[in-house]
Amino acid sequence: METQTRSLDEKLRWYDHSYKIMLIIPVVIMLISLVYIGYFYSKNGDIMQKDISLSGGTAITIQGDIGESLETGLKEKFPDVSIRKLADIRTGKHIASIVESSSQPQELKEGIESVLGYNLTDENSSTEFTGSALSENFYRQLLITLIISFILMSIVIFILFKTFIPSIAVIFAAFSDIVMPLALLNFLGMSISPAGIAAFLMLIGYSVDTDILLTTRALKKREGTLNERIFGAFKTGILMTFTALIAVLPAFFIVTGLPDSFRQIFLILALGLFADIINTWLTNASIIKWYCDKKGIK
Amino acid sequence: MKLSIRIWVLIIVLFLAFLAIAPWHAFEKGVVIKSIEKNSTASEAGMASGMVITSINSRQINNIGDYTNAMNEFFPQQLQNRTKLVVQTKTKEFILLVQEAPRITVDSIPSTNIKKGLDLSGGARALIKPEKALSQGEMQDLIAVTAQRLNVYGLGDVTIKSASDLQGNRYMVIEIAGATPSELRELVGKQGKFEAKIGNETVFIGGERDITYVGRSGQDALIERCFDVSGGVTCRFRFAVYLSEEAAKRHANITSSLKVNVSESGRYLESSLDLFLDDTLVDSLLISEDLKGKVTTQIQIEGSGTAVSQEEAIKSAQESMKKLQTILITGSLPYKLEITKLDTISPVLGKEFTKNLIFLALVVFILISAVLFVRYRKIKITLAIILTMFSEALITMGIAALIRWNLDAPSIAGIIAGMGTGVNDQIVIIDEAISHAQISLKEKIKRALFVVFAAFFTIVVAMLPLFWAGAGLLKGFALTTILTVTAGILITRPAFANIISRIQKE
Numbered sequence: 058m059e060t061q062t063r064s065l066d067e068k069l070r071w072y073d074h075s076y077k078i079m080l081i082i083p084v085v086i087m088l089i090s091l092v093y094i095g096y097f098y099s100k101n102g103d104i105m106q107k108d109i110s111l112s113g114g115t116a117i118t119i120q121g122d123i124g125e126s127l128e129t130g131l132k133e134k135f136p137d138v139s140i141r142k143l144a145d146i147r148t149g150k151h152i153a154s155i156v157e158s159s160s161q162p163q164e165l166k167e168g169i170e171s172v173l174g175y176n177l178t179d180e181n182s183s184t185e186f187t188g189s190a191l192s193e194n195f196y197r198q199l200l201i202t203l204i205i206s207f208i209l210m211s212i213v214i215f216i217l218f219k220t221f222i223p224s225i226a227v228i229f230a231a232f233s234d235i236v237m238p239l240a241l242l243n244f245l246g247m248s249i250s251p252a253g254i255a256a257f258l259m260l261i262g263y264s265v266d267t268d269i270l271l272t273t274r275a276l277k278k279r280e281g282t283l284n285e286r287i288f289g290a291f292k293t294g295i296l297m298t299f300t301a302l303i304a305v306l307p308a309f310f311i312v313t314g315l316p317d318s319f320r321q322i323f324l325i326l327a328l329g330l331f332a333d334i335i336n337t338w339l340t341n342a343s344i345i346k347w348y349c350d351k352k353g354i355k
Numbered sequence: 356m357k358l359s360i361r362i363w364v365l366i367i368v369l370f371l372a373f374l375a376i377a378p379w380h381a382f383e384k385g386v387v388i389k390s391i392e393k394n395s396t397a398s399e400a401g402m403a404s405g406m407v408i409t410s411i412n413s414r415q416i417n418n419i420g421d422y423t424n425a426m427n428e429f430f431p432q433q434l435q436n437r438t439k440l441v442v443q444t445k446t447k448e449f450i451l452l453v454q455e456a457p458r459i460t461v462d463s464i465p466s467t468n469i470k471k472g473l474d475l476s477g478g479a480r481a482l483i484k485p486e487k488a489l490s491q492g493e494m495q496d497l498i499a500v501t502a503q504r505l506n507v508y509g510l511g512d513v514t515i516k517s518a519s520d521l522q523g524n525r526y527m528v529i530e531i532a533g534a535t536p537s538e539l540r541e542l543v544g545k546q547g548k549f550e551a552k553i554g555n556e557t558v559f560i561g562g563e564r565d566i567t568y569v570g571r572s573g574q575d576a577l578i579e580r581c582f583d584v585s586g587g588v589t590c591r592f593r594f595a596v597y598l599s600e601e602a603a604k605r606h607a608n609i610t611s612s613l614k615v616n617v618s619e620s621g622r623y624l625e626s627s628l629d630l631f632l633d634d635t636l637v638d639s640l641l642i643s644e645d646l647k648g649k650v651t652t653q654i655q656i657e658g659s660g661t662a663v664s665q666e667e668a669i670k671s672a673q674e675s676m677k678k679l680q681t682i683l684i685t686g687s688l689p690y691k692l693e694i695t696k697l698d699t700i701s702p703v704l705g706k707e708f709t710k711n712l713i714f715l716a717l718v719v720f721i722l723i724s725a726v727l728f729v730r731y732r733k734i735k736i737t738l739a740i741i742l743t744m745f746s747e748a749l750i751t752m753g754i755a756a757l758i759r760w761n762l763d764a765p766s767i768a769g770i771i772a773g774m775g776t777g778v779n780d781q782i783v784i785i786d787e788a789i790s791h792a793q794i795s796l797k798e799k800i801k802r803a804l805f806v807v808f809a810a811f812f813t814i815v816v817a818m819l820p821l822f823w824a825g826a827g828l829l830k831g832f833a834l835t836t837i838l839t840v841t842a843g844i845l846i847t848r849p850a851f852a853n854i855i856s857r858i859q860k861e
Contacts, residue, residue, distance in 0.1 A: 110696075118704070120701075120703070120704070162697060179477070179699070179701050179702065179703075180701055180702075180703050181701065181703075182701060183698075183699060183700045183701045183704055184697070184698065184699045185697075185698045186694075186696060186697045186698065187695070187696045188693065188694070188695040188696065190695065191482065191484070191695035191696055194520060194522060194524065195824075195828075198520060198521045198522065198823075198824040199824055201521065201820075201824070202521075202820035202821060202824040205820050206816065206817040206818075206819075206820055207817075209816040209817070209819075210813045210816055210817055213809070213812050213813050213816055214809075214813070217809050251828065251829060252764075252765055252768070252829070252832070255765065255821060255829050255832050255833075258817050258818065258820075258821065259772050259814075259817070259818075259836070261813065261814075261817040262776070262810070262813050262814030262817045262818070263772075263775070263776065263779075263814075265809075265810065265813050266776070266779050266806075266810045269806050269809045269810060269813075270783060270806050273802070273805060273806050273809075277802070277805075280794075289786075289790065292786075293782060293783060293786040296726075296730060296782055296786075297778075297779040297782050297783070299726065300723055300726055300727070300775075300778050300779070300782065301775045301778070301779060303719065303722045303723055303726055304719050304723060304771065304774065304775040304778070305771075305775065307715060307718045307719055307722065308715055308771075311715075311718055315708060315711050315712070315715070316474060316704075316708060316764055318764065319474075319764045319765075319767075319768055322765075322768045322772075323768075326772070
């Protein structure tokens with residue numbers, strides 16, 4: 058028992074010395090992310106790669122393995138066509154293909170039918186068409202929604218904690234939770250759907266959970282030392298993030314046969330949760346510790 | 356074991372949710388009628404969509420397979436003579452005399468009251484934008500006209516409503532569940548051509564140019580009388596229509612050369628006034644003898660509805676009347692329509708999705724339970740968390756069933772995301788409760804609830820704008836997330852806090 062407490066004590070005292078250094082890692086990652094998004098913007102004119110329902114056009118999902126010839130067959134008539142394959146995660150079997158193009162659904166459908174040689178029906182395909190005017194509206198509105206929600210969330214945080222620095226720490230962590238996954242998605246070249254943007258909204262709510270927990274325990278409780286309280290919050294918070302990850306990862310890795318837009322929601326949540334671990338327990342925690350040290354809260 | 360109020364509330368709400376979902380429908384035998392072709396023998400006999408067929412000619416019909424087999428057996432091809440078909444539904448018995456299978460579409464009875472969204476059932480969704488901004492009234496007219504047209508095609512499961520987005524644009528949202536007609540684009544995108552013809556000549560067309568007024572109430576539109584006919588009751592309606600001078604003159608010209616037919620229902624001209632909508636005949640009206648050759652700007656359009664009872668006959672007549680009134684008023688829409696979004700989802704894919712969704716839910720449940728058990732090592736605590744997860748999902752689905760909300764893919768993602776938050780909250784409560792702080796259990800729970808409430812507000816606030824952004828296409832996500840976390844805050848969290856206190860006290 059004695060040795061255990063002593064090593065715990067050592068760990069906690071180590072934190073006293075190193076927390077400022079720990080702050081550097083997430084800040085650096087955050088800066089890299091922002092820089093990358095800036096670079097992406099200058100190259101592509103937007104902060105994210107939009108999928109067909111946000112940029113306008115048709116997406117036709119065809120069941121079954123249709124072979125490689127489709128893309129070459131369509132490229133002539135539809136120069137901007139792109140084909141994505143959906144494969145079963147476990148068996149690697151090719152289960153469906155998604156053909157995307159900015160053209161009208163009737164045209165694309167006929168083009169595909171003439172290359173494949175058979176008709177696309179209710180049974181073997183699904184279509185999604187969004188006019189370009191509507192998709193532009195969608196996109197703009199969803200981005201505005203994201204900004205509004207973020208601001209509203211910030212207001213709620215300020216009302217809850219009533220102190221400046223801790224609130225800013227929470228808001229900064231939430232901001233990083235969105236920026237880091239976005240940079241990664243851009244880097245991987247993934248197209249984001251409206252459902253994906255909704256996932257970012259969801260992330261706002263999910264990520265502040267752990268930050269609120271940390272801040273509440275550090276500032277409002279009085280038992281034990283500050284380090285012990287932060288560590289206690291860490292144990293609870295990690296479990297929370299871990300179970301949340303367990304709730305979202307299976308949709309992406311274990312279960313197939315779910316629509317792409319659905320899986321994207323869970324992928325974005327998962328990335329955000331990973332980012333949250335860094336941002337809450339390195340960034341936010343370090344800022345809180347700094348604040349408490351300055352204020353003499355032990 | 357005395358249960359506190361909060362736990363009772365949870366139990367009662369769960370029970371109500373269970374009732375709302377009504378899963379016992381899964382055990383119901385029979386097939387449900389989805390749609391009936393107009394003027395068919397079946398519709399004239401009084402059969403209607405929604406009725407459940409349980410047997411035909413004393414043969415048990417338990418499912419779609421039984422129905423198809425029975426139809427194939429009774430009508431391998433169109434029969435020479437009409438044969439008697441005794442169709443038994445849950446409430447009534449219908450006797451039809453037909454030469455071929457009744458012109459109805461049937462489907463298996465849905466196993467619950469939960470309405471499946473298009474992503475789960477397959478179907479089509481269209482977002483239509485009129486080329487000019489419409490007023491509330493004009494939008495309602497547009498919806499009526501569109502419903503009208505889709506009806507002509509015998510589509511059963513159609514929802515049409517208006518939606519607006521953050522920029523104030525107004526759209527008409529059409530959702531058709533099940534199979535999609537390939538002519539859907541034509542169907543919803545057309546302006547709507549209405550013509551009234553005698554023979555090949557057009558007398559008048561719908562809309563303001565030829566029709567200046569359509570009676571809708573009072574003396575201008577009413578059910579005239581009802582009388583018995585063999586097998587039921589027929590009610591006749593009439594309503595006034597004022598034609599423009601030009602249309603009236605045309606009418607006079609065309610009818611002046613027609614002969615008169617004398618029949619037992621009255622003296623009418625040999626040709627009828629045929630009403631065409633988008634080149635499809637929707638009705639044929641007899642022209643009374645007095646109108647021959649007359650320039651009359653005021654005409655009466657008559658028709659009737661027939662059904663088994665007087666009450667139903669009146670209803671049928673009113674519906675026919677409304678239909679005609681709508682066509683005559685709206686006829687051709689004065690503005691163009693643009694299809695801004697059109698999605699078709701294959702029912703096959705929809706079924707796949709449902710299956711995989713259930714699988715996903717199970718996987719998540721098992722994994723989360725395992726993790727929590729490893730952490731807390733107490734069966735009771737793990738069970739308590741599982742109970743609350745399950746409760747929140749059930750309550751949200753119960754509310755969705757109650758308000759007839761379509762559960763589509765985003766809605767379901769919202770439920771799963773909401774449950775994730777719920778688990779997080781439970782963990783906060785448990786950790787606080789089992790911590791070694793030197794304050795009362797009640798105080799600890801209060802502190803935990805502060806974090807829980809804070810998280811609740813941030814999520815609700817983040818989801819709210821989704822109700823309007825993008826014509827509400829992601830409304831489902833926002834609604835179910837908010838419902839799930841609210842059910843959590845108001846019902847399951849307090850009950851859970853109670854349960855944990857008890858477990859701690861032991």
